Structures are given as structure tokens and as C-alpha cells.
Amino acid sequence: xxxxxxxxxxxxxxxxxxxxxxxxxxxxxxxxxxxxxxxxxxxxxxxxxxxxxxxxxxxxxxxxxxxxxxxxxxxxxxxxxxxxxxxxxxxxxxxxxxxxxxxxxxxxxxxxxxxxxxxxxxxxxxxxxxxxxxxxxxxxxxxxxxxxxxxxxxxxxxxxxxxxxxxxxxxxxxxxxxxxxxxxxxxxxxxxxxxxxxxxxxxxxxxxxxxxxxxxxxxxxxxxxxxxxxxxxxxxxxxxxxxxxxxxxxxxxxxxxxxxxxxxxxxxxxxxxxxxxxxxxxxxxxxxxxxxxxxxxxxxx
Amino acid sequence: xxxxxxxxxxxxxxxxxxxxxxxxxxxxxxxxxxxxxxxxxxxxxxxxxxxxxxxxxxxxxxxxxxxxxxxxxxxxxxxxxxxxxxxxxxxxxxxxxxxxxxxxxxxxxxxxxxxxxxxxxxxxxxxxxxxxxxxxxxxxxxxxxxxxxxxxxxxxxxxxxxxxxxxxxxxxxxxxxxxxxxxxxxxxxxxxxxxxxxxxxxxxxxxxxxxxxxxxxxxxxxxxxxxxxxxxxxxxxxxxxxxxxxxxxxxxxxxxxxxxxxxxxxxxxxxxxxx
Numbered sequence: 001x002x003x004x005x006x007x008x009x010x011x012x013x014x015x016x017x018x019x020x021x022x023x024x025x026x027x028x029x030x031x032x033x034x035x036x037x038x039x040x041x042x043x044x045x046x047x048x049x050x051x052x053x054x055x056x057x058x059x060x061x062x063x064x065x066x067x068x069x070x071x072x073x074x075x076x077x078x079x080x081x082x083x084x085x086x087x088x089x090x091x092x093x094x095x096x097x098x099x100x101x102x103x104x105x106x107x108x109x110x111x112x113x114x115x116x117x118x119x120x121x122x123x124x125x126x127x128x129x130x131x132x133x134x135x136x137x138x139x140x141x142x143x144x145x146x147x148x149x150x151x152x153x154x155x156x157x158x159x160x161x162x163x164x165x166x167x168x169x170x171x172x173x174x175x176x177x178x179x180x181x182x183x184x185x186x187x188x189x190x191x192x193x194x195x196x197x198x199x200x201x202x203x204x205x206x207x208x209x210x211x212x213x214x215x216x217x218x219x220x221x222x223x224x225x226x227x228x229x230x231x232x233x234x235x236x237x238x239x240x241x242x243x244x245x246x247x248x249x250x251x252x253x254x255x256x257x258x259x260x261x262x263x264x265x266x267x268x269x270x271x272x273x274x275x276x277x278x279x280x281x282x283x284x285x286x287x288x289x290x291x292x293x294x295x296x297x298x299x300x301x
Numbered sequence: 302x303x304x305x306x307x308x309x310x311x312x313x314x315x316x317x318x319x320x321x322x323x324x325x326x327x328x329x330x331x332x333x334x335x336x337x338x339x340x341x342x343x344x345x346x347x348x349x350x351x352x353x354x355x356x357x358x359x360x361x362x363x364x365x366x367x368x369x370x371x372x373x374x375x376x377x378x379x380x381x382x383x384x385x386x387x388x389x390x391x392x393x394x395x396x397x398x399x400x401x402x403x404x405x406x407x408x409x410x411x412x413x414x415x416x417x418x419x420x421x422x423x424x425x426x427x428x429x430x431x432x433x434x435x436x437x438x439x440x441x442x443x444x445x446x447x448x449x450x451x452x453x454x455x456x457x458x459x460x461x462x463x464x465x466x467x468x469x470x471x472x473x474x475x476x477x478x479x480x481x482x483x484x485x486x487x488x489x490x491x492x493x494x495x496x497x498x499x500x501x502x503x504x505x506x507x508x509x510x511x512x513x514x515x516x517x518x519x520x521x522x523x524x525x526x527x528x529x530x531x532x533x534x535x536x537x538x539x540x541x542x543x544x545x546x547x548x549x550x551x552x553x554x555x556x557x558x559x560x561x562x563x564x565x566x567x568x569x570x571x572x573x574x575x576x
Binding site for chain 1: 304
């Protein structure tokens with residue numbers, strides 16, 4: 001089933017002088033983690049705003065769970081964490097989740113249990129009575145994540161969810177996201193942290209100047225370099241170099257071993273057999289792939 | 302689904318100013334209980350009015366009858382509630398829309414399954430509700446005290462709460478329109494104060510005394526006088542109603558009409574805006 005769909009979704013400002021997003025087509029299946037990448041001003045936040053009814057499309061259409069994005073019902077099963085959130089400082093964590101939960105249509109009966117569970121999940125249950133003006137950036141981000149989940153949404157839109165969070169907090173947010181994915185939720189992420197996106201996303205789309213450059217499965221972006229990093233016992237480095245020369249393998253010495261250009265898995269196995277035959281102990285073999293960052297920089301240059 | 306309405310009230314309460322007005326109203330009414338002492342008796346039903354133990358004289362002329370004195374006091378209180386609550390309530394509510402429209406706040410609210418119309422009205426009436434509660438509390442509390450003290454139950458005084466709220470609705474609608482257009486609480490408040498406390502009385506005076514001869518300017522003043530909040534007329538209406546004089550509700554209908562127009566325009570801008 002399709003969770004999010006857009007057809008030629010376009011947003012232009014100042015009578016077409018500023019093209020924030022042009023003819024954006026996307027289709028995200030339910031239960032997937034979909035990430036949007038792009039430099040600042042690429043149109044990622046504009047897309048979020050259009051899909052969530054915050055901005056009005058110039059043309060085209062969008063649907064969330066089959067409902068047109070121009071109707072409030074489309075947002076009934078949606079949770080959202082905005083990038084530059086401004087939560088009311090006069091509320092405490094518990095009150096904040098109560099009021100925004102009510103706005104999401106959660107009944108009073110369900111709210112108290114959900115608030116308690118979510119505060120535990122984002123590890124803020126001991127700070128629930130603290131005013132938000134005293135929360136740190138990381139705490140606000142975690143509370144914002146709890147807010148996005150208050151109505152048990154089927155689709156969660158997260159704009160820079162790990163922004164301002166320390167490494168431990170990032171791991172916690174990542175665990176929450178993977179847990180949500182395992183529950184069958186669809187997650188739509190906009191993030192600058194490419195390593196985070198690479199780890200958790202099923203699909204990725206790259207935007208540049210409001211235009212979709214590439215969309216595909218995460219694996220499509222992580223191409224093989226055709227190289228392997230092979231590390232053997234130090235004492236037998238010379239023997240290993242001879243072996244590679246004999247097998248006509250192009251190689252170079254790297255900091256922690258040798259980087260060898262290997263054509264196929266058969267070729268790799270052949271070399272491993274030879275290493276074994278010569279009684280050289282293998283310490284590590286790593287398939288070198290392009291990272292998402294490599295791809296991102298290559299595409300956007 | 303009324304979370305935003307509740308949040309608006311919570312936001313106003315957090316500003317303390319509304320609670321301060323409530324406390325001041327209570328102190329004032331308690332002062333009425335203890336400071337005002339009325340004795341009506343004798344063959345000529347003479348009224349003896351004591352405030353803080355001192356007798357109030359009416360110059361050389363005879364003291365008016367009890368109903369008239371009550372009318373004067375109630376008119377004074379209604380006028381004070383009108384100006385003070387208007388001034389303070391506008392100050393307290395001026396940030397409601399500009400704050401809601403700030404980036405990071407409006408995004409989250411619009412992402413909820415609420416129509417823009419629903420969001421607008423929950424915010425708008427959240428502001429009116431708390432101001433209304435304060436006005437109603439002050440009028441009813443003072444009405445009970447004065448009625449018991451005088452032994453006269455002037456029900457017409459209660460209508461002053463409705464008149465004050467209709468006028469507040471009108472001004473608040475103007476302020477909301479400016480706030481939605483400019484997205485700035487300070488400018489919208491200052492402009493509203495200027496319109497209510499300077500422009501409107503001046504235009505009212507020009508229109509009333511027929512200062513201008515040129516028909517074009519005369520018509521312009523007429524249109525402005527019709528459109529702007531009617532401070533002078535509302536104060537006069539409050540007095541007429543409380544003192545049981547003849548009155549017309551023209552200014553109330555115009556206030557309602559122009560208020561609804563301002564609300565309609567504000568809603569139209571809000572519904573068509575990108576955030």
C-alpha cells in the first residue's frame with residue numbers, strides 16, 4: 001500500500017521567480033523509511049510543508065494514505081517533528097504532550113497512558129514536570145519526537161530528528177526509528193546526517209534546486225568500488241605482496257593493510273585460497289563501497 | 302480536538318496579567334462590600350451614603366434617590382471595566398496570533414488534523430473566552446454586592462457585560478486582522494490602541510460636530526466613523542442602559558458587523574497563507 005504519493009507537486013514563490021519545488025513525483029510504500037537529501041535550499045523542507053498542509057501547492061497533488069493533502073483528514077494518522085520547533089516554554093513536558101495530543105485528536109482517556117509511555121520511551125519521565133524553557137536542545141528534540149508519536153501515527157515526518165543531539169541521543173533516536181519501522185510505521189526523514197540516513201533508510205531521494213535528481217533504494221547509492229581492504233599478519237606482508245603480484249592483482253598499501261582491486265567474488269575466493277595455501281593468517285577483509293556521502297558530493301558537484 | 306482552545310487559555314493564564322486583573326477585580330468588589338455603607342430610611346426615604354466611614358455629600362442640592370445613586374455607581378464601574386479591561390485585555394491578547402504564526406509553532410499546529418478555519422476560531426475564541434470570563438465575573442460580582450447594599454436589583458446593569466464583550470470582540474477582531482497581516486504583536490497592539498483611543502474618538506468628534514464643510518471629506522469621515530470602533534457611542538450606551546434611559550443599539554450592531562467583517566478578512570488571509 002502506498003503511504004505517501006505526489007504527482008507533479010510544485011511550489012513556486014514570487015510569481016514563479018523562486019522555484020522551491022518543481023514537478024516532484026514520489027511514491028513511498030507503507031512501512032519504509034524514506035529519506036530526503038539535498039543541500040540547503042534544495043526544497044526538502046518545502047516538500048514537507050506541502051505534504052503537511054503548512055504551505056499550499058502551486059500545482060500538482062499529493063496524497064497521504066490515499067487522502068488529498070489539502071484536507072485535514074489526510075493528517076489524521078500523521079506525526080511531525082519540525083526542524084526549528086518553538087515549543088511553549090510555559091508548559092512542562094507532560095502538559096505539552098497533553099495539549100498537542102488533544103490537537104491530534106487523542107481522547108483524554110488514552111492520553112494519560114500514552115504520555116506516560118512516551119516520556120519513558122524518550123527518557124524524559126523524570127523531567128515531566130520541568131518547564132520546557134529549562135529543557136536543553138536535546139531534551140526538546142526528544143520531547144518533539146514523543147509529540148510526533150502521541151497519536152500513534154502510521155506515518156511520521158521528521159525534519160532533522162537528530163539535530164542538536166549528542167551521539168548517545170542519536171543512537172537512542174535511531175533505535176526508536178528502527179523500532180517504529182518494525183511496527184510497520186512509515187517514516188519520512190529530512191536529514192543532513194548522511195551516515196545516519198545510510199544506516200536506517202530503505203529508500204533515498206536527492207533534491208537539488210527543487211528538482212528530484214535521483215531516487216532509489218539505499219543500496220543503489222552505495223556502489224561497490226571494486227576494491228577490498230585485506231589485512232594479514234604483519235610478519236607475512238612481504239609474502240602477501242608477492243602473492244598479489246603473482247596473481248596480477250593491482251594493489252596499494254593502505255594504513256591498515258592492502259587495498260586490492262578484485263574483479264569478482266570468484267577472483268576474491270581464488271586469492272583467499274592462495275593465501276590459505278601459503279599459510280598466511282587473514283586478519284580482516286573489507287569490501288570497500290562508496291558511502292552515501294561520496295555519492296552525495298559527486299551528484300551535487 | 303479543542304486542544305488549541307485550551308492551550309490558548311493556558312497561554313493567557315501564563316502571562317499572569319489576566320490573573321492580576323481577576324485579583325484586582327476581586328479586591329475591588331471586596332472593597333465595595335466593606336467600604337460602601339448605605340442607609341435608606343426616614344419619612345422622605347433619605348439616602349445616607351458612607352464610603353470608608355465618611356459621609357458623601359451632594360453639594361448644596363438634595364441627595365438623589367437610591368436608584369439614581371446606584372445607577373451612577375454602576376455606570377462608573379461599567380465604564381471602568383470597559384476602559385481598563387479593554388486596555389489590559391488587548392495587551393494580554395495581542396501576542397496570541399503573532400506568537401502562533403511564528404515558524405516552528407505554526408508548522409506543528411498546521412500538521413494536526415485541524416482545518417485552518419478550526420485553528421483560527423479556536424485561537425480567536427480562546428482569547429475572547431478568558432477576557433469574557435473576567436468581565437462577566439466583575440460585573441456580576443459587583444451587581445450582587447450593590448444590589449444587596451441598595452436593595453435594588455437593576456438587571457439592566459448585567460447587559461453592560463454583553464455590550465463590553467461585543468465591543469471587545471470588535472476591537473479584538475481589528476487587532477487580529479492587523480496581527481495576521483503584519484505578524485507583529487507590538488505593532489498590532491500599538492495600531493489598535495491608536496485606532497481605539499485616538500483615531501476613533503477624534504473621528505467621532507469631527508463627525509458629531511460637523512467641523513468639515515467639503516462634502517468629499519465629510520463623506521470620508523462618515524465612512525471612517527461607521528467603520529471604526531465606536532468608543533464614545535458605546536460608553537454613552539452603557540450609561541443609558543444602566544440609568545434606564547432611552548437608547549438605540551445602532552453602535553452595537555455596527556460593532557458586530559464590522560467585527561465580523563474583520564474576522565472574515567483575517568480568516569481569508571490565514572487560509573491562503575503559506576507558512
